[in-house]
Amino acid sequence: MKxxxxxxxxxxxxxxxxxxxxxxxxxxxRSKYGIDFELVGIGEHNGCVVxxxxxxxxxxxxxxxxxxxxxxxxxxxxxxxIDLIKEVGADIVIEATPTNINSGEPGLxxxxxxxxxxxxxVTSNKGPLAxxxxxLRKMAEKNGVHFRFEASVGGAMPVLNLVxxxxxxxxxxxxxxxxxxxxxxxxxxxxxxxxxxxxVLSEAxxxxxxxxxxxxxxxxxxxxxxxxxxxxxxxxxxxxxxxxDVTGITQITPEALKLASDDGYVIKLIGEIQDENRPRVAxxxxxxxxxxxxxxxxxxxxxxxxxxxxxxxxxxxxGAVETxxxxxxxxxxxxEA
Ligand code: HSE
Numbered sequence: 001m002k003x004x005x006x007x008x009x010x011x012x013x014x015x016x017x018x019x020x021x022x023x024x025x026x027x028x029x030r031s032k033y034g035i036d037f038e039l040v041g042i043g044e045h046n047g048c049v050v051x052x053x054x055x056x057x058x059x060x061x062x063x064x065x066x067x068x069x070x071x072x073x074x075x076x077x078x079x080x081x082i083d084l085i086k087e088v089g090a091d092i093v094i095e096a097t098p099t100n101i102n103s104g105e106p107g108l109x110x111x112x113x114x115x116x117x118x119x120x121x122v123t124s125n126k127g128p129l130a131x132x133x134x135x136l137r138k139m140a141e142k143n144g145v146h147f148r149f150e151a152s153v154g155g156a157m158p159v160l161n162l163v164x165x166x167x168x169x170x171x172x173x174x175x176x177x178x179x180x181x182x183x184x185x186x187x188x189x190x191x192x193x194x195x196x197x198x199x200v201l202s203e204a205x206x207x208x209x210x211x212x213x214x215x216x217x218x219x220x221x222x223x224x225x226x227x228x229x230x231x232x233x234x235x236x237x238x239x240x241x242x243x244x245d246v247t248g249i250t251q252i253t254p255e256a257l258k259l260a261s262d263d264g265y266v267i268k269l270i271g272e273i274q275d276e277n278r279p280r281v282a283x284x285x286x287x288x289x290x291x292x293x294x295x296x297x298x299x300x301x302x303x304x305x306x307x308x309x310x311x312x313x314x315x316x317x318x319g320a321v322e323t324x325x326x327x328x329x330x331x332x333x334x335x336e337a
Contacts, residue, residue, distance in 0.1 A: 101225050156316045
């Protein structure tokens, strides 16, 4: 059995969700892959849990649910995550702090600290990737460690790993898709129920998938960040979200959706990268029977390739358990690399 000590930085919905899933899947991961992930540290904004002998991930998850992580016997009040990453022996850092697309912080510093400490990074955090993708990739390379971020785009949908592990021989010629579940939910509900925008936006917030500031969803910024990650990771571009042409969904009315529907179309917020063009996010008419016409909170991505033709995957783009699926996939593949 290979023991792999890990740190989780950011113990919110995603970070504590990962702890829960690691606990639930412990036996499967041991028997299928011979790996024993041992949680040795948790970083939060107001302190850390540190225990080199191993933290019970389910106990930590439960304490977090009760708002009482600071009652953990190994809680160190005031210790910061940078010191945790530097000082505690671990192979992999899971970075799951909240996304900040302007500065990328605090995730950016956590990732850079991890690379300098020769630790692999697995993340769901879009901000640092949208701000400094190539810098982070180069730092990981220079330090001889892995940098995996499947969970940052499309939640559970395995798009980056699909390209890296399965479509290796293909040139990827174009990418288009729905990368924001909140917008998809809003447009679907407005279209099927004829409800006004403001009403469905608050519904989407209640579902818990909208960004803390839902402007990022409805103005297309979240989609643009994910597109930037795809552009940089798959096409080797060096763009930030400011290099994306972005139009959101705030101007779309129930009447426009009705007119589209009468003609056999739905309106979707589509992110696309085609050939050498600037990445673009904008509402587009999509035929109702088209593979991109998925409803509700679903995400979808179509890859245009030279050998395989068109490949379309769809799935849940948000949620703690769904995002953990991608994080676990990255954790296992780092161990097997
Ligand atoms: N706010 C995002 C969405 C969450 O609605 O898709 C996942 O990145």
